[in-house]
Amino acid sequence: NGNLKVDAKYKVTLPPNLIAVLEYDKSEFNGVNLRNFINDLEFELEHIEMELYDDPADFEGGDYYNEDSDCDEDYTVEDWVEDQVSDIKDFLYALKDFK
DSSP states (O other): OOOOOOOOOOEEEOOOHHHHHHHHHHHHHHTTHHHHHHHHHHHHHHHHHHHHOOOOOOOOOOSSTTTOOOOOTEEEOHHHHHHHHHHHHHHHHHHHHOO
């Protein structure tokens, strides 16, 4: 929703209010809440990816917009799934880096 900032190297910067909460979790609870959240997020991400692979309803493969589109004809289901979950993965990697 636009709360995460991404730099030129595609590294996500967490918002200051989330960093404050994570710092508190780290100091008071040894990061248990963050570890649990990361585990839950990884679990959900796996399920989202499986659902997308099982039923790629929005993916038509190749140049799927129209014949005049600039879309890459080699665009695969794997590419499409990665595009769908890349924001979640970026957030997950930022949380792991914070840990």
